Amino acid sequence: MRFGDTDAAGVMHFYQLLRWCHEAWEDSLNRYGITAAEIFPGCRADQAPPSIALPIVHCEADFLQPVHGGDQLAVTLKPARLDPSQYEVNFLFQLDEINVAKGIIRQLAINPETRRRCAIPEAIDRWLEASAIGTIGPL
Amino acid sequence: MRFGDTDAAGVMHFYQLLRWCHEAWEDSLNRYGITAAEIFPGCRADQAPPSIALPIVHCEADFLQPVHGGDQLAVTLKPARLDPSQYEVNFLFQLDEINVAKGIIRQLAINPETRRRCAIPEAIDRWLEASAIGTIGPL
Amino acid sequence: MRFGDTDAAGVMHFYQLLRWCHEAWEDSLNRYGITAAEIFPGCRADQAPPSIALPIVHCEADFLQPVHGGDQLAVTLKPARLDPSQYEVNFLFQLDEINVAKGIIRQLAINPETRRRCAIPEAIDRWLEASAIGTIGPL
C-alpha cells in the first residue's frame, strides 16, 4: 500500500480501495489478453474506440482490518454474469492470508449513443467464461 | 462537477462520488458547529486529537445517470444510528431534481488504542439527533 | 482542507495542491461567466465540445508551511499571458494571511485534431484581460 493512499488516521483512505479494485480488474483483463483499447475509451487514436460502453452502476466495499503503508496485499477477483447485459466482479484483499477488505464493482453494457442496454462485449464474455472454470489466479 | 473528476468516458469517474459523500459529511458537521479537530486526526497541534476513531467499515454507491463536467449537483444527506457504536449516512445526489446517484458511508466508533467498539462520540450523537428532527437541510 | 486530502504524515498530501489550483481556476472562470462547456470537453451533449484544447504543459508547487485538516485556506490567483498561444496561472494559498503554498499551471492552446498551437480561446482571453485590470478577487 502506497503512502499517497493513506490519510491522517495513518491508514488507507477508504475510497482508494475502489481504485485498487478497478486497477486489479484492468490487470486481469490484460493478463487474459484483452487490451485496454478493446474496453476503454481514450486509448491511442489509431485504435477504434469500443462500440459498447461499460458504466459502473454500483460499487461497494467492506473494510475488515486497517491497512497500513507498506502492507503487501494480495487481491483475488471473482467475476459473475448477472444477466445478459450486466456482470459484477468481487474483490478480496488479503494480508498474510487474513482478509482485510472486500469490494464489488457492477457494470452494465450499453450502447454509448442510445444509452440502452446491450449484450456484454464478447471479450468480457470470454473473460467471464474463463474465470468460471478457474483459470484466472490471484494477481 | 469538476473536470478533474471525469475520466476518458467523458463523465464522472466512479469512486469520486464517495469522495463527495465524505466531503458533504464534513460540510454538514461543520454547519452544525462541529469542528474538524473534534472528529478527525491530523488537525492543528494545539488541538487535542480525538479520543475516539471513526473508521469507515462499509461504503457503497449507485450510479443512476451519467454526471458530466459542469453539472451543478445538489446533495442531501440523511444519517441514521444503527447501534450504540455505529451509524451510517445516506447521500442523494440530484441534478435539477432528478436523482443521479446515491451513496452510503457506515462508520464504527472505536477506541484508537485497543481498536474495540465504543459509544459514538457525543458531538456525532448530537448531530444524529438534530438530523432525526430535520434541522439539517441540503448542502 | 479536507480529511481525504491528508496522508499519514498528518498533513496535506502534496499533489492535492495542484488539484485545488485547477479547481480554483475553474471557479474563477465560472465567476467571470465562462461556463465549463466553453472550455472543457465532456460536458452535456447538447453543448458543442470546445474547438480549442488547453492541455497543461507545466505545473509546479512550493510548499512553505504544513497544511492541516480543518485549515481554512484562502486562494488568490493571478493569470498571465506568456505568448499568443500560452498562459499561466499563479496561485497563492494563505492561512490567516500567512503564505502556506504556491502553485503554477501553464496551458497551451492547440487545435485538438492537428495538435498544433493556436490562439488562446476568446473566453480565456477576456478572462486574462479582466485579471490584468484587477477585477477578479480572491476566491
Added chain:
Amino acid sequence: MRFGDTDAAGVMHFYQLLRWCHEAWEDSLNRYGITAAEIFPGCRADQAPPSIALPIVHCEADFLQPVHGGDQLAVTLKPARLDPSQYEVNFLFQLDEINVAKGIIRQLAINPETRRRCAIPEAIDRWLEASAIGTIGPL
C-alpha cells in the same frame, strides 16, 4: 496508464503524473532494500515511526506528449543531493523511448517535533550514493 488516471479530454489528468513519481520513488527505495517503515509514518505499529520527516517542499512536471489509457510507460529516476538536508529526484517518463513527461520532487529532512532542518536520513543517503554510481536502473 490506468483508465482512472484519465480525464474527459481522453488523456492522463495532469497531477496523476506526480502520484506516479512518488510511487516510482517508493519502488526504487524498496528495490534498494529500504522498507516503507524506515521512511514513511503510518506503517505497522510494531515498527517504530521514522525519526526524521521528509516533507516535499517543491514539485514540478512538464508534459511533452499526451499519455493515453493503455500506454505502457517506462520511468527512470535520477536523485541528487542538493545540500546536507535536501535532495531532489528527477523522473523521466518514456513511451517506446520517446520522452512523454518529466517530473521533479524535492524533499527536506526535518525533525518532526521542532520542524527544523536536519541531516538526510542514513538510508536515503545510501540510496543517493548508490544512484550516483549508477546501480539503480529504470523501474
